[in-house]
Amino acid sequence: MDKFSMSRRDALKMMGLGATGLAAASIFSPITRASEIFQGPQRQVPPGGQRPQGGAPQGGPRMSYKEKEVYSGPDVIIRQIDEHTWEGNGHLMANETIYIIEGRDKAILLDAGTKIDDLDKIVAGITSKPIILIATHVHPDHTGSAINYFPEIWIDAADTPNVPQFMAGYKGKINYLEDGQVFDLGGREIEVVFTPGHTPGSACFFDKANHIGFSGDAFGSGNLLLTTNFSTLLSTTTRIEAYMEKNGIEKMYPGHYMGANPETLQRIKDLKTISKEMIAGTRKGNVNPQGMMGLNGSVRDFGVNVSYRDPIGLK
């Protein structure tokens, strides 16, 4: 089956969601809007989604990009973060975000969105440097069809179990990231830090000199889908808290960037607190059997929602 032409029902079935997942609001539904996903898992998806129009979705983080728009096409809008860094938003899965990180000799394309036709050409219009495609993790809104425009991709090997589903038919070469690996782009170095939690193979990427990072879905962009467990999240947040403090990292650009929701040191500390208390049993979440992706538990505090698997994700 061509994964890129399959129906929403087929897509959900492939993810093992079945009818329950179909009935519930699903992050992987093509009709999911930012305003839906960021209101937490209980909210139902209305029939017939629409493309986010910007402005403030009700109840969700404001889509208030300060970055200047430099490209607008049917599948992606690209905005410039600084002279050598860009972010691009698709509109199929809660503003799924790609990043272009340029050095003197090469550039990283971090994630490829859900379906962005001619992404190679679009990126070539932004930077003339040779492109290194890296995925923050293997999920369909990050390793979508546009990976096929590129001859190689880098992933964390821990997400290999997701490859048959979410990189189906990829003919290029798959390279495996190493924790601590540094991509030297020429005058700009990007360090890889493994941050399992959202998926086993989620990774973050740090530009220490510029005090920024890129975190994919590792910390959720405000709505963390924890497919592993709280012990894994505690380990990851403990490590990233120390890393951010040591290296003066001011913020991380997330996998669903809306202009006002970068991941901060405070967010990492809050997720660490939630993890500790959930493991200890001093904090209780809500169980919702209809939860999406089998994530039937959810806990909300400090302006962030964490969905998890009850009971197997609790420790």
Ligand SMILES: [Zn+2]
């Ligand atoms: Zn994801």
